[in-house]
Amino acid sequence: MKTLELLLVVAAALCVAAKPLNERTPRNKLLLISFDGFRWDYDQDVDTPNLDQVSVDGVKAKYITPPMLTMTSPSHFTTITGRWVEDHEVVHNMMYDAKTNLKLPHKVTLSKSKWWDNGVLPLWITAQNQGLKTASFYFPGGGANYSGQAVNRALVEPHGLPDDNETEWQENIDKVMSWFSEEDFDLVTLYYGEPDNVGHVKGPETADRKKIIEQIDRTIGYLRKTMGQHNLTDSLNVIITSDHGMTTIKKKPLVDEIVLQKYLNLLKLASFEILDYGGFGILTPRPGKEQEVYDALSRAPNLTVYKKDEIPEDFHLKKSKRLPPIVVVADLGFNLNSRFIVYVNKGDHGFHNREMDMKTIFRAFGPDFKKNFLSEPFDSVHIYALMCELLQIQPAPHNGSLAVTEKMLLRSGGSKVTASISAALLLLLFTII
Numbered sequence: 001m002k003t004l005e006l007l008l009v010v011a012a013a014l015c016v017a018a019k020p021l022n023e024r025t026p027r028n029k030l031l032l033i034s035f036d037g038f039r040w041d042y043d044q045d046v047d048t049p050n051l052d053q054v055s056v057d058g059v060k061a062k063y064i065t066p067p068m069l070t071m072t073s074p075s076h077f078t079t080i081t082g083r084w085v086e087d088h089e090v091v092h093n094m095m096y097d098a099k100t101n102l103k104l105p106h107k108v109t110l111s112k113s114k115w116w117d118n119g120v121l122p123l124w125i126t127a128q129n130q131g132l133k134t135a136s137f138y139f140p141g142g143g144a145n146y147s148g149q150a151v152n153r154a155l156v157e158p159h160g161l162p163d164d165n166e167t168e169w170q171e172n173i174d175k176v177m178s179w180f181s182e183e184d185f186d187l188v189t190l191y192y193g194e195p196d197n198v199g200h201v202k203g204p205e206t207a208d209r210k211k212i213i214e215q216i217d218r219t220i221g222y223l224r225k226t227m228g229q230h231n232l233t234d235s236l237n238v239i240i241t242s243d244h245g246m247t248t249i250k251k252k253p254l255v256d257e258i259v260l261q262k263y264l265n266l267l268k269l270a271s272f273e274i275l276d277y278g279g280f281g282i283l284t285p286r287p288g289k290e291q292e293v294y295d296a297l298s299r300a301p302n303l304t305v306y307k308k309d310e311i312p313e314d315f316h317l318k319k320s321k322r323l324p325p326i327v328v329v330a331d332l333g334f335n336l337n338s339r340f341i342v343y344v345n346k347g348d349h350g351f352h353n354r355e356m357d358m359k360t361i362f363r364a365f366g367p368d369f370k371k372n373f374l375s376e377p378f379d380s381v382h383i384y385a386l387m388c389e390l391l392q393i394q395p396a397p398h399n400g401s402l403a404v405t406e407k408m409l410l411r412s413g414g415s416k417v418t419a420s421i422s423a424a425l426l427l428l429l430f431t432i433i
């Protein structure tokens with residue numbers, strides 16, 4: 001019976017179309033690019049034809065929210081693990097040991113596993129354990145080993161490398177494209193230190209920052225051209241994101257700057273501190289002095305002080321073993337100066353992640369993404385599940401949800417519709433038979 005056969009074929013085809021991405025072949029490759037400190041609205045006062053074209057050809061989120069705390073290492077590690085900071089334990093950009101008072105800037109720790117390997121597996125390792133080939137190009141955490149496993153290929157950012165060399169940016173893209181096309185890598189994470197650097201040094205509301213955004217835009221154009229030359233346009237998904245935003249630091253005489261020593265004798269009351277580092281500070285009170293430190297800081301204006309066990313749940317910081325007993329979050333734009341004002345940054349981050357100035361970007365395009373799709377805002381912790389879905393691998397335990405991002409994938413929406421059509425057709429078939 002011809003109609004019956006036809007219906008059977010259509011129903012079967014629709015059932016295949018409704019299959020989740022992870023049961024489909026071929027698997028496409030994935031490039032994750034992070035431009036450090038790219039505030040969500042940096043493209044709104046600059047001409048960015050290439051970023052605009054990405055939104056037309058793919059997905060744009062209105063903005064995304066980084067985890068607390070809004071700093072480079074903690075936030076990047078949330079993106080690549082899908083875990084909150086309290087779980088992955090990269091709890092500051094300055095790596096530290098509160099017992100020995102050791103403090104190491106994150107760029108010094110990039111290949112030192114003890115600061116990164118805290119029992120959580122980043123995406124590179126989970127993907128490799130499922131047969132994929134992965135690489136990290138300067139991405140924070142990529143140079144460390146996890147449970148004894150290294151990323152297949154990891155380039156660690158050399159110390160003192162200029163952040164804004166456009167020629168080098170393009171060369172890095174050339175290298176990454178050849179890794180995909182000639183060496184068959186499945187996942188590469190690529191990191192750029194701008195516009196964070198210019199945001200700190202010059203400030204976010206400056207012509208210099210706009211110039212860097214134009215340079216980033218040209219780099220996106222170069223990326224798309226190079227993808228085409230390597231025949232990767234139909235087989236490579238690209239996610240462009242960042243770790244946090246940037247805000248202008250408020251200085252004298254516009255405001256009364258915070259100097260914490262006015263409120264407490266730091267040497268007498270604290271055995272460990274990281275202050276003078278933007279809007280997020282941590283302290284270990286000397287034994288028996290916790291309440292005194294807390295009370296003194298509570299009297300200081302333009303900041304909020306938390307005892308560790310009273311940190312709000314939505315910070316996802318409380319469970320951390322590394323975090324000291326006292327956490328201070330300054331109001332937007334205030335630096336937490338400790339004893340004197342020696343702080344030179346014109347812009348900074350580390351402030352509350354609900355502040356719009358801390359929000360950042362998300363763009364994506366490639367064979368698995370819908371075109372011209374505007375996503376509602378979401379938390380960056382959800383990017384991990386999306387990347388696992390794109391790579392068709394089983395995620396490690398994580399704190400995100402694919403449900404948040406799957407609407408941006410071609411198979412979603414379509415899959416629900418095709419699934420219900422298939423069901424209706426099957427029902428019809430059974431009725432006929």
Ligand SMILES: [Zn+2]
Binds near residue numbers: 072196200349
């Ligand atoms: Zn920064």
